[in-house]
Amino acid sequence: MLTNEASLMYRVYPGGEVDLTSQDPSDKGVWKNSSKSDYEAMMQEKLDELKSLQNMLFAEGKHKVLIVVQAMDAGGKDGCARNVFSSMDPQGVHVKAFKAPHEEELDHDFLWRVHKAVLSRGMISVFNRSHYEDLIAVRVKKLCPEKVWRNRYRHIVDFEKMLSDEGTKIVKIFLNISKEEQRERLQARLDDPDKLWKFEPGGLADRARWDDFMVAYNELISETSYDHAPWHVVPSDRKWYRNLVVAQIVINALKELKMEFPEAEWDPKDIVVE
Ligand code: ATP
Ligand code: MG
Secondary structure (H helix, E strand, C coil): CCCEEEHCEEEECCCCCCCHHHHHCCHHHHHHCCCCCHHHHHHHHHHHHHHHHHHHHHHHCCEEEEEEEEEECCCCCCHHHHHHHHCCCCCCCEECCCCCCHHHCCCCCCHHHHHHCCCCCCEEEEECCCCCHHHHHHHCCCCCHHHHHHHHHHHHHHHHHHHHCEEEEEEEEEEEECCHHHHHHHHHHHHCCCCCCCCCCCCHHHCCCCCHHHHHHHHHHHHHEEEECHHHHHHHCCHHHHHHHHHHHHHHHHHCCCCCCCCCCCCCCCCCCC
16 A cells, blocks of 8 residues: 655655755654554554564675654654664664763763664664754753854764765654644643653753754755765654655655665575474
8 A cells, every 4th residue: 555655755865955844743644544543554564574674784794874853752763663663683783872971972072972872784763862962952051152053964974874885774854843732741741640751841941942952853854865865854743644655755765775684505405394
């Protein structure tokens, strides 16, 4: 039923001007006639496909894959990790969450902690937040001078180009939720004792700077989307739709690698397991 339309329609092409407010975060795009009840069967299909592609990635041991996920608070980064990436063999995938840098990290350059987290051949690294915080959080919260974060555009573009040239497939995903959806999700954390631990009063300061974050994200996504490291802006108010689209984007990226199982150097027919 599904082609790679989903990943194509949300992909940002180099030189494209991004305006996050022009997308409807509750959009259902190619699944416009589907509802949440159709979701489970469709999702299972995607997860099975992902699992077998990841199995091949691991078996072939040729490529590295890096998936960057950025979003506002409560945007669904953890949900993606739980619902999409968890389907894969945990030995081949690692989700790395980048929190505010601690002292040792701040004593190094901003890419120090990031580069170490890019895994080796056959593996998929998922970044839950990433080096893009060193442009976004730092800019909006005025944590360092503009001269410093401006230069990071170039550093990040060069870093990703280096990773790509050295055999890392990069996919970047921005989960686009509306301010109202964020309000509802944050309120739900306050109302539910099982979710309360996720609520951080400090996060409200970021919410108050919503418009500044959008301006910064628009610029960031427009300036750092390349064929070798494209951004995708995924409507994310509907969690089920977001999961499907993210799974599809990753499937397409893995398919582009044109992987094959390694050929045995011997004929299995010649071997008998006694
Ligand atoms: P959760 O879903 O658990 O809330 P989270 O990713 O929001 O996950 P938090 O510990 O709540 O995790 O938030 C991380 C905070 O750290 C964010 O406010 C983010 O902007 C900030 N942060 C991450 N990396 C950097 C960085 N390099 N410089 C400054 N702030 C950063
Ligand atoms: Mg948080």
